[in-house]
Amino acid sequence: MSTKFLKPLLLLIALGVFHSQPVLSGGGHPHDGSNHEDEKNHGAETPANVVTQYNNYTELFVEFPPLVVNQAATFVTHFTRLNNFKAVTEGTLDVILSRNRKVVARFRVKKPARKGIFLPDVVPNKTGIFELALELKTDSWTSRHNLGSITVFNNLDEAYIENKSSDAEVSYLKEQQWENPFAISKSQFVKLRTSVPGFGTVTAPLNQYTIIRAPDDGYFSSGKIISAGESVNINDELGSLIPRLGEDTDIGELIVDLERAKSRFELAKADVKRLKQLFNKGSVSEKLYMEAQKELNIAVVELKTTQSRLRQRSGGVESVGINIEAPIKGEVLSVHVHPGSFVREGDPMFSLAAKEMRWLKVQVPEKFGEKIHTTSGVWLKHNNRTLVLDKQSQALIVNTSREVNPLTRTVEVAIAYPSEKGPSLIGARLPVYLYIGEPKLSLAIPVSAIIDDNGQSVVYVQTNGESFERRVVTLGIRDNNTIEITSGIEPNEWVVSKGAYYVKLASTGGDSIGHGHAH
Missing domain, CATH: 2.40.420.20 (conserved putative lor/sdh protein from methanococcus maripaludis s2 fold)
Known part of the structure; x- marks a missing residue:
C-alpha cells in the first residue's frame, strides 16, 4: 500500500524538485493541496498501518505510518456509508488518543479533503501505548470506530507496523467502489x-370467479358498453338477452319447464350449502364442491331463462329479454359481447373475478409428491422482483393433492394470497419454487x-x-x-x-x- 522511495529520489524531494506534485501519504494516495513534509520524509519510506472496520453507519478504511513522538503522521482516512456504499461528503473527524479512559490528545479536521477522504495530521507529544479511536460527526449522525491499542514510538528506528495490510490478489480502490455499483x-x-421447481397458474378462489354464458340463442342488448376492468357488485345488471322463440313453442311446456327449473334450483342450492360445510371441515374434495357450485350456477340461469321465455310467450312481447346479472362482486376480466351481437346458447359473454384474493395452483414433478405436504409456501420471480408467498405475506396453503395427475405426471398445491402480494393476472403461468421441509x-x-x-x-x-x-x-x-x-x-x-x-x-x-x- 505505501511507496518506498530510493535515496536519490528522497534527495530530489528534499530539494523541492517535485514541490508542485500532490503529496503522497498513507499508502501512495495523491491528495491535492496537501503538503505534509514530515510524512514525506519518513511515512512514505515505511509501510503503513492499514485498518478496515465497520459499524452501524460506516466502513472505515484508514492508512497511517507508525506514530513517532513529536512527528506528524497523516491518517489517510476513507469513510463509506453502509446504507448506500457511497463516499461520505461531509462531517468533522477527530482522531483520539486516550489512556485509562481519559482523552490524552485529539486531532481534528472539519471537512473532507475530497469526497470520502479525510486527512488529519496526528502529532503525539507522549510516548507509550494508547487507545486509538476515530469519530466522525455530521449534523444527523455520529460514527465512532474504536481501533484498539496503538504505540507511539520514541523514534523511527524502533517503529514497526502494528496493523499490517493483507496480501490479497485484487486491488479495487475506494474511488472505484464509490463511482461504480458496489455493495x-x-x-x-x-x-x-429447501425448495423444488414447479410451475404455478394464477386462478381466482372458489366462488370468486365465473364465466357468464348465454342462457339461450338470442341477441345481446345493453344500455351501456361494459369494458374489462370495470368493477361490479353482486346482482348488477350487465345487459339482457333477447331470445328467439319458435312459433310452435307451447305455453304449457314452458310452465312445466319453469316448475322443473325451480325444483332443480332449490336442490342445487341445498347441495352447495351442505357441501360447503363439509369442504370447510376437509370432509369432501375441492373438485366435488366446485361441481356442486357449477350446478347451482346452471340452475340459476335455467330458472331465469325459463321465467323470461314464459313472460315473453304469455305476453306476446318479443322485446322481453333475460336479464344478465353479475353473480359475484369483483371486476370484469373479459367481455365477449356487444350490444346487438347474436350469441348461441352456452357462448361465453363475460368473465368476472373478485379483486381481493388469488390462488396459485402449483404443479411439481411427481418425484416430490411425498414431500409437498410439508410445504410452507413458494418463491418466484415476477416483474423483475423476487416474491415470497408464505405466512409472512399473508398467504395460506389451501389444498395439497394426494394423487398424481396421469397426464402431466405432477402433483398440485394451491396457495391463496392477497392480490397485491403476488401475480394477479388470472391464467398467467409462472416458474416457481415450492418450499418443502423444515428450515436448515x-x-x-x-x-x-x-x-x-x-x-x-x-x-x-x-x-x-x-x-x-x-x-x-x-x-x-x-x-x-x-x-x-x-x-x-x-x-x-x-x-x-x-x-x-x-x-x-x-x-x-x-x-x-x-x-x-x-x-
Missing part, C-alpha cells in the same frame, strides 16, 4: 428452506455475490478496504435471494454482493472501470 454483505448463519441453519450469502467464472462459482472476499481475494465456493440450498455456501468462505467474512463483476475486471487489469488514485 458488500457479511457471510452469516441463517435459516434456509446454513452459512449463506446473497445470490448476487456469485459469479460464474468459466464454470466455477466464484465470490470476491474483502480482506481490507481496497483489497479483495478471489474464492471458489461450493453452493448449497437456495432460498429466494440467499444461497448456502458449503465451502470456500468462513462466517463473518465480507463478500462483494453488488458489482462483483467490476472487481473481476480489476483483477484482470482492465482500464474500463476507471481509477481514482494511484497505488
